[in-house]
Structures are given as C-alpha cells and as structure tokens.
Amino acid sequence: MSDGCVLVVEDDVLIALDLVEYLEEFGQRVCGTAASVDQAIALADEHRPKLVLMDVRLKGQRDGVDAATEIYNRYRTPVIFITGSREPQTVRRIQEDHPAAVLFKPIYSHELKRVLEEILARG
Amino acid sequence: MPESEIREEPTVEAGREPQRPRLWQEPRAILMALVVASSVIVAAAWGIVGFSDYWETLDEAKTQTRNIASLLEEHALRTIEASDLAVLRVRDYAATVGMATLVSSQTAWRRFADMAQNLPQLGSLWIIDAEGRVVTSSLQQGPLPGSYADRDYFKAHRGGASFFVGERLVGRATGKPFFSISRPYWSPDGSFAGIVVAAIHVEYFTNFYRTLNLGPRSVVGIFRRDGAVLALEPGSLVAPGTRFAGLSQAPQAMTRSRTFVGRLPVDDVERIVTVRELEAPLIVSASISRQAALDDWRARLLRNGMFAAAALLAIGGLAVLGFRSLGREARASLALRHAKDELAERVEQRTGQLRESNASLRETVRHRDLLLQEVYHRVKNNLQLLDSVLSIQSRRLTTPEAGSVVADFRRRIQALGLVHGQLMKAQDLATFPVSAFLSELCENLEKSSGAAERGIAIESASDDMPVNLDFAIPVGLLVTELVSNAVKHAFSGADGGRVRVSLRHRSDDRIILTVADDGLGFPRDGVDRETSSIGMRIIDGLVAQLEGQMDIRMEGGTVVQITMPKPEFAK
Numbered sequence: 001m002s003d004g005c006v007l008v009v010e011d012d013v014l015i016a017l018d019l020v021e022y023l024e025e026f027g028q029r030v031c032g033t034a035a036s037v038d039q040a041i042a043l044a045d046e047h048r049p050k051l052v053l054m055d056v057r058l059k060g061q062r063d064g065v066d067a068a069t070e071i072y073n074r075y076r077t078p079v080i081f082i083t084g085s086r087e088p089q090t091v092r093r094i095q096e097d098h099p100a101a102v103l104f105k106p107i108y109s110h111e112l113k114r115v116l117e118e119i120l121a122r123g
Numbered sequence: 124m125p126e127s128e129i130r131e132e133p134t135v136e137a138g139r140e141p142q143r144p145r146l147w148q149e150p151r152a153i154l155m156a157l158v159v160a161s162s163v164i165v166a167a168a169w170g171i172v173g174f175s176d177y178w179e180t181l182d183e184a185k186t187q188t189r190n191i192a193s194l195l196e197e198h199a200l201r202t203i204e205a206s207d208l209a210v211l212r213v214r215d216y217a218a219t220v221g222m223a224t225l226v227s228s229q230t231a232w233r234r235f236a237d238m239a240q241n242l243p244q245l246g247s248l249w250i251i252d253a254e255g256r257v258v259t260s261s262l263q264q265g266p267l268p269g270s271y272a273d274r275d276y277f278k279a280h281r282g283g284a285s286f287f288v289g290e291r292l293v294g295r296a297t298g299k300p301f302f303s304i305s306r307p308y309w310s311p312d313g314s315f316a317g318i319v320v321a322a323i324h325v326e327y328f329t330n331f332y333r334t335l336n337l338g339p340r341s342v343v344g345i346f347r348r349d350g351a352v353l354a355l356e357p358g359s360l361v362a363p364g365t366r367f368a369g370l371s372q373a374p375q376a377m378t379r380s381r382t383f384v385g386r387l388p389v390d391d392v393e394r395i396v397t398v399r400e401l402e403a404p405l406i407v408s409a410s411i412s413r414q415a416a417l418d419d420w421r422a423r424l425l426r427n428g429m430f431a432a433a434a435l436l437a438i439g440g441l442a443v444l445g446f447r448s449l450g451r452e453a454r455a456s457l458a459l460r461h462a463k464d465e466l467a468e469r470v471e472q473r474t475g476q477l478r479e480s481n482a483s484l485r486e487t488v489r490h491r492d493l494l495l496q497e498v499y500h501r502v503k504n505n506l507q508l509l510d511s512v513l514s515i516q517s518r519r520l521t522t523p524e525a526g527s528v529v530a531d532f533r534r535r536i537q538a539l540g541l542v543h544g545q546l547m548k549a550q551d552l553a554t555f556p557v558s559a560f561l562s563e564l565c566e567n568l569e570k571s572s573g574a575a576e577r578g579i580a581i582e583s584a585s586d587d588m589p590v591n592l593d594f595a596i597p598v599g600l601l602v603t604e605l606v607s608n609a610v611k612h613a614f615s616g617a618d619g620g621r622v623r624v625s626l627r628h629r630s631d632d633r634i635i636l637t638v639a640d641d642g643l644g645f646p647r648d649g650v651d652r653e654t655s656s657i658g659m660r661i662i663d664g665l666v667a668q669l670e671g672q673m674d675i676r677m678e679g680g681t682v683v684q685i686t687m688p689k690p691e692f693a694k
Contacts, residue, residue, distance in 0.1 A: 012504070012507075012508060012511075014508050014511045014512055014515070015507060015508065015511045017511070017515060018511035018512075018514045018515050021514075021515060021518060022514075025518070084503065084504070084507065084544065085544075085547075086544075086548075086563075087548065105507055106507060106510055106533075106537050106540070106567070106571070108570040108571055110570065110573075110575065110576060111570055
C-alpha cells in the first residue's frame with residue numbers, strides 16, 4: 001500500500017490541495033498535481049503512479065477523459081474520475097473509459113477513503 | 124423562448140409575365156371582330172335591300188305601265204266606239220231621210236249637226252259624196268268647195284274599207300289637231316255613194332293623258348297600226364305626221380301587250396314601255412322614264428344609306444368608347460400588376476428582415492443562455508472552492524466543536540452549490556424538478572452528516588413539482604438544517620435509523636414539507652446548545668421567508684412539518 005504514488009489531476013489549486021491532503025491523511029504518497037492533460041501525461045510518464053485521481057473538466061481543449069485514456073493505454077493505471085456534473089452525456093463518456101470509480105463533487109472524506117481502499121485492494 | 128418561425132408564403136414570382144391570352148380571348152380582338160362583323164352586316168343589309176328594291180321598283184314600274192296601258196285601251200275603245208256610233212247614226216239618218224233632204228232641209232241638217240254636239244271628243248261630222256266633194260258638215264250647212272278624193276281615207280273607202288282611222292291633222296277652221304274616223308255609205312242600189320267622217324279632238328286624248336300624271340319624262344300615246352301618231356302626251360316631243368315604225372309587232376288581234384325597257388324614237392331617254400295593240404287598228408302605249416321610276420328607289424336607297432351610316436357611326440362611336448375603356452382597363456391591370464409585384468417585393472424584404480432579426484434574437488437568447496449557464500457554473504465552482512478551503516481549514520482545527528461548526532457550514536454551502544448545479548441542467552435555466560433536487564440533497568446529506576457511517580438512512584419522496592432558485596434555496600437550507608439536527612440528536616449510538624424527507628403539493632394548493640425521524644426525540648437541551656441554537660434561528664428565519672408555519676410533534680420519532688403557500692411561479 002505504501003508502494004507507488006497517487007497522481008492528482010485537477011486544474012483548481014484549492015480543490016487539488018484538498019484532495020492531496022485527503023490522500024496524505026489516508027497515508028498515500030502523492031506524486032504531484034497536474035492542471036492539464038499534457039502535464040498529467042508527463043507526470044504519469046515520470047512517476048508511473050499506481051492510481052490517478054482525475055477531474056473531468058480541465059484547462060485546455062482536451063479534458064480528463066482524454067488524459068485518462070492516454071494514461072490507461074500506456075500503463076493500465078486505474079483512474080478515479082471526479083466530476084461536478086451528473087449530466088448523462090458526461091457520465092456516458094466516463095463509463096466508456098474504463099473508470100475504476102466515479103465520484104461526484106462534493107467529495108466526502110469517507111467516500112473517497114472507501115473507494116481508494118477498494119481499488120488498491122484489487123491490486 | 125419559443126422559436127417563432129416565419130412561415131414562407133408562396134409569393135408571386137417577381138417579373139414573371141402572366142400568360143398572354145390567345146387572340147380570340149383578347150378583348151380588343153373580340154371587340155374589333157364585333158365592329159367589323161356588325162359593319163359588314165349593316166353594309167350588306169343596305170346593299171341587299173337596295174338591290175332587291177331596285178328590281179321591285181322596276182317591276183312595279185312595269186306593272187304600272189301595263190295597268191295604264193289597259194286603261195288607255197279602255198279609254199280609246201270607248202272614245203272611238205262612241206264616235207263610230209255617231210257616224211253610224213248619221214249614216215242611218217241619211218239613209219232614212221235621204222241625202223238630198225239632209226243637205227237641203229234646215230231641220231234635217233240641224234239634227235245632223237246636233238249629233239256632233241253630243242260627244243265632247245267629237246269636233247265635227249262631215250259627209251263627202253262619191254266624187255270626193257263635201258256635201259255638208261256639222262260646222263256649216265251646205266257643200267264646200269274642193270275635192271277630198273285624193274285623201275287616203277276616201278281612197279280606202281272607195282276601195283271597200285268599211286272603217287278607217289285617219290292621220291292626225293290640224294283643222295283649217297279651228298286650228299286644233301284632230302284625227303278622223305270614217306265609214307262609207309251607199310246608194311239604194313248598193314253602189315258607193317260617199318263617206319261619213321268624224322273629226323276627233325286630239326286634245327280629248329291629251330287632256331286625259333295629262334291627268335294620268337305618270338311622272339317626269341313619261342310618255343303616253345295612241346297610234347295607228349302603221350305607227351302614225353294620233354295623240355301623244357307630251358305633244359311637244361313629236362312633229363305632226365310622225366310615224367313610229369315597228370310599233371306593231373303582232374299579227375292582227377294577236378298578243379296584244381308587251382312591256383320592255385328601251386328608247387322611244389322621240390328622244391334618248393330610257394323608258395319602261397308597255398305597247399298594247401287593240402282590236403281596232405290602234406295601238407296605245409304608256410311609258411315611264413326609267414330614271415324617274417328609279418328616283419324613288421334612289422331616295423329610299425339614300426335614306427336607308429343614311430340609316431346605315433348612322434348605325435355605322437354609332438357602332439364606330441361605341442367601338443371607340445370600348446377601345447378606350449379596354450385601354451384604361453389594360454393600364455389599370457398593368458398598374459395593379461406592378462403594385463402586386465411591389466407588394467411581393469416588400470413582403471419578401473420584410474420577411475427577410477424578420478428572419479434576420481429572428482436569427483439575431485435567437486443568437487442573443489443563445490448568448491444569454493450560455494452566459495447564465497456560465498454564471499451558474501462559476502457560482503457552483505466558487506462554492507466548491509469555498510468548500511475545499513473549509514475542508515483544508517477543518518483539518519487544522521483542534522476541538523470537535525469547531526469541527527462541527529465547520530461541518531454545518533460546509534453542508535449549507537453544499538446545499539447552495541446543489542441548487543446551482545440543478546439550475547445548470549435546467550432546460551429553461553430557471554426551474555427544475557424539486558423531487559430530483561431533494562433526492563440528490565438527501566444523498567449528499569447522508570454522506571456529509573455522517574449518517575451513512577452510523578447506519579442512518581435518509582430517504583426522500585416528493586411530488587414532482589418545478590421550483591426555482593428563490594424557492595429551492597430556502598427549502599434546501601431548511602432540509603439541510605432539519606436533517607442535520609435529526610442525525611445529530613435523534614439517534615443514540617450506532618443502532619441506525621431512518622430520516623424521511625418529503626415535499627407534497629396538497630390539493631388546497633399548499634405545500635407541506637415534512638422531515639420525520641424514527642429516533643428518540645428532539646432533546647431541546649442537548650449538548651450542542653450553541654450550534655443547535657444557531658440552527659434553530661436559521662430554521663425560524665427560513666420558515667418565515669417561506670411564509671410557512673412549523674409544526675413539531677412526536678409520532679414514533681420527531682415529525683417536523685412546515686406548511687407554506689405554493690410559490691407563485693410553480694406550474
């Protein structure tokens with residue numbers, strides 16, 4: 001459980017910080033936070049994270065789904081999607097992208113912890 | 124914003140010429156044909172009537188000359204017969220009294236002379252002896268000198284003729300024209316003894332002929348069979364002793380009447396002539412000038428021609444009016460067509476303008492919608508940021524009370540964020556179904572209030588009613604407070620439990636919001652006095668804002684029921 005790190009992809013600094021603190025609270029090591037798709041892929045290449053926390057809405061043309069596809073294709077890394085929208089269109093797009101889990105904002109500590117432990121337990 | 128479509132009307136194709144009518148459908152052509160046809164009919168009627176009238180007039184003139192000729196025959200025969208009767212009476216008388224007595228006796232002569240006086244046509248009676256000497260005459264008793272033996276009538280009788288008509292002569296004594304008829308008389312032994320001659324006034328005939336009044340250049344006459352003129356009206360046409368050769372064409376007492384158009388040997392005038400040959404060796408003839416006869420016809424032709432001309436003028440006038448009217452109509456219809464084209468063009472323009480302004484309106488509305496959506500999103504996002512900040516902040520707190528305060532605060536902020544999330548999804552960007560909102564809110568509250576960890580279920584069952592921001596925010600906050608209170612105070616330990624949230628639209632148009640738990644009750648004097656009193660004040664404020672009344676009762680737990688009027692916007 002202590003092996004490997006978790007990559008946080010979230011373009012909003014305060015939300016990212018909150019997530020990072022949650023993860024640290026749960027005893028996870030965070031490789032870094034990325035605010036864009038390119039940054040996310042670069043960090044993934046660099047750290048080979050064991051898990052990615054991916055916000056769907058990101059800065060730039062492409063979104064979190066694109067980044068997740070790219071990372072999953074390269075490293076088969078599990079991705080937890082975080083979205084503020086329950087729009088069927090968005091949800092469908094996420095479902096097509098092998099999500100390990102989908103969390104809707106606001107993120108609650110217990111929920112995040114439970115999902116995290118489930119996925120990491122899966123190996 | 125309902126999209127109002129401008130319906131495309133089928134407009135008149137600009138510049139399209141209407142189909143030209145066929146020639147026989149063209150009013151001008153029809154009118155022209157009418158004018159020509161009626162003119163031809165009028166002219167033809169005039170011509171045909173004139174033509175047949177011409178022949179009828181000539182026929183009438185022929186009939187007239189025939190009738191006149193009959194009358195002339197009647198007149199001539201009576202006149203001659205009466206005169207002949209006088210001659211016969213003289214002869215009988217002479218035979219009775221003896222010629223010597225008749226000549227010498229005053230009384231006998233007087234009787235003889237009286238015989239000449241009785242007939243108006245008779246000028247005088249003469250008795251001539253076998254030697255051609257005048258024995259006596261009704262004019263003067265006693266013989267006259269001179270011999271008449273060489274006269275054709277004397278010769279004729281001496282040759283055996285029983286009746287003779289003499290030529291036209293002029294009386295030596297009277298100076299008046301006459302012609303004679305004569306008969307022979309015989310001695311008792313049967314030998315030729317002389318002749319009795321009657322002189323007949325030509326005037327008797329010409330006066331009668333003049334009364335016939337046959338019109339200008341008409342000629343009426345009586346002739347001997349050999350064509351010698353006896354009486355002719357007008358008399359000035361011929362010199363005495365003239366003969367009309369070839370007048371008699373029929374053998375004796377045969378076809379007696381013929382009518383023809385030709386010239387008499389008196390002048391160059393063409394006449395309609397009837398020549399009638401009598402049983403007596405006489406011929407009568409009546410003739411009318413062809414020109415004169417046709418004068419009436421000509422007058423009628425002229426009169427009819429004037430009528431026809433008047434009719435043609437009227438037709439022409441009407442035609443001119445008709446053509447003018449058609450011209451006006453054509454101009455009017457052209458103007459109408461122009462007006463229509465112009466109208467169509469304007470409609471087209473206006474439609475285009477409307478379409479443009481509609482499109483721009485739609486664009487404006489779309490922009491407004493995007494902007495509104497963006498605003499909702501930003502508000503929601505900012506509330507999330509605020510929530511994250513509070514989350515970060517709460518990790519650094521040291522007392523559970525402070526943690527509880529921040530948690531309350533975060534739940535309120537999350538409720539507000541949820542309202543904006545619903546608005547973002549709303550079709551009209553203003554209203555959303557209250558059931559979906561409360562269901563999501565309860566789901567969130569289950570996690571954020573720690574109910575889930577303690578096995579407390581928060582259930583939601585509401586009527587599907589659209590609500591807007593003004594209603595959803597106080598209701599959302601109210602539910603947040605009431606559910607939080609219930610989770611905090613109604614349950615002890617980790618036995619689990621249930622909180623039910625419902626919003627009902629009652630038939631009396633009032634809204635009932637109910638938050639009911641199956642816990643132990645509402646401990647007013649709980650440990651968390653400070654926070655719950657803030658909560659209660661918020662609840663009271665929100666109920667007042669919703670113009671509602673709150674009712675709390677114990678019923679297998681705590682039941683909080685708020686009755687409020689239906690928000691005005693709700694459908």
